[in-house]
Amino acid sequence: MISQGTREQKILLMGLRRGGKSSIRQVIFHGMQPIETLYLESTTKPTSEKLSSLANFVIEEIPGQVDVTNPEFESSKVFKGASTVIYVIDSQDEYLLSLQNVVQVISQGYKIDRNIHFEILIHKVDGLSEDFRLDTKRDIIQRINDDLVDIGAYDADVTFHMTSIFDQSIVEALSRIIQKLVPELSSLTQLLDMFCMRTGVEKAFVFEASSKIYLATDSSPVDAEIYQVCSDFIDVSADLGGLYGTSANTGNSDGREFSTSRFNNGSVICLTRLIKGCLLVCLCTSETDNKITLVEFNADVFREGMEKIYA
């Protein structure tokens, strides 16, 4: 469906003011600490981020004060060519207005292109108690789905995610969202499955190095804890390395890179650099020195496989 190569995949980031759009952009793409987002100023102009990796993604933030029901809002221009619309709902606030708005957004976008993925972030859930979280989720999903049926957009492609910038949930949601757009995802998954089987590795991820979004993983289920530790190890190795040198050009340093982190129960996380700003991070549950060598060897094989797919 999607051809490899240069076409940019457009992702829109929408939602009412103070919902958390800029915070998400800053935390994911600019390494801002979540706590620092308290001082962010309101965004007034459309702002975009580029993520160039296995494909070129552009993430455009549409400011909250843009009124999609205003006749001057050029919905065809905005939604044309968009692969995905991410809509942020502040779950800590009165969200009825957001619900109305998101339904309007979906109804307009859906009219322009039925294939758009609508990804709804039920955001800032860190502030909600465990029970309340589920109730809120159920309530939001129910209301949106009801309204979509009312307007006849019941077959719009809508997915819900619970997120917060204070934990991994936001990166995880973005990973799932972006994976839908990764060209050749199925070949990559197969390649990862093969890597895991040959190497005796429990779980393997392909991460985009700077945002730590994972673009692919093997087909075994994702365990949130394992994902988080793998992702944290990327930080650790980058941060420790950064203390001792200044390799200004990030992303395309094609030098060899292989780091490991061992645990007391015998398991190990291994990290190697791939192509196009990607990292392969995997967890082996029973470590022997031989196995690490095998990981290193098979990671090279994997990289070559990847080079063929994305040549």
Place this chain on the structure above:
Amino acid sequence: MVAPSRKKLLLIGRSGSGKSSMRSIIFSNYTAFDTHRLGATIDVEHSQLRFLGNVTLNLWDCGGQNSFIENYLTTQRDHIFNLVEVLIYVFDIGSQEVPKDMETFKRCLDNLQEFSPNAKVFVLLHKMDLVRVDRREQVFNATMMTLHAHANEFKFQLTGFATSIWDESLYKAWSAIVCSLMSNISALQSELETFAKVSSVQEVVLFEKTTFLLVAHATSDDMDSSSQADPKRFEKISNIIKSYRQSVSKLRTQLHSISLLSNNCVAVLEPLTSNTIIMTVLPKHSADTNMVISNIKASKTRFEELESKSNDLP
């Protein structure tokens, strides 16, 4: 074996200044985010912590509400200020009642001079994150000037640090505080220097295992002059590894070691003795870390000996 020596550390400052927060982060593996859950400390909370095996830190976290402070300075004063090795005075940099803070500080020094005249005094200007980055240095210097002026009449030397739970500054301050109580630091230091020479590495850094506070480090001249290395790297390493350890605990295991091989840096982080972790940074483009790992293994016993040396200050 020598009996472990005990050191009393007093942690004082107004209520809400962040005393229990920093204690929980350094000694109880809290994250900065977790500290929101802490309630005000009632009276004095005692905690005992072993540091490098044979020193017991006796930390007195003195709840800072007015009535408690009044008690410390009157009815309880001998109990509080007797046999103190270190006073750590925490100032909230955003405090609205600076004159009162200064007054309390002076009364504490007064009592300290009477009951523990040889104590060391550290002042932490805390919550620096609330001050704009470009003003921090100036705010720190100005406040230290005021404090020195107030402490003038006492014979104590003040050592000051700007701190915040939201960055690595806490580790620098606490490392200095704890190391000031250890008599064997210089021996460990020179042993590290030998290690660095023998293994021809760029840098070796020694951390205490549980707190991950810096104990000592040795840096090759080569690296010292290249100035590529971050001057705050030691406290940053503490911060990075400590939060990574938190993360690893989610897998129901503990971090054992790390080996890094990247364009910027080749390094290994390994357990050394039962109380310490050693980090070794190799010259760039070294391909093999096995050599240095066996050197680490070989120097274990030597470091264990040095650690268990008597810790009583002369």
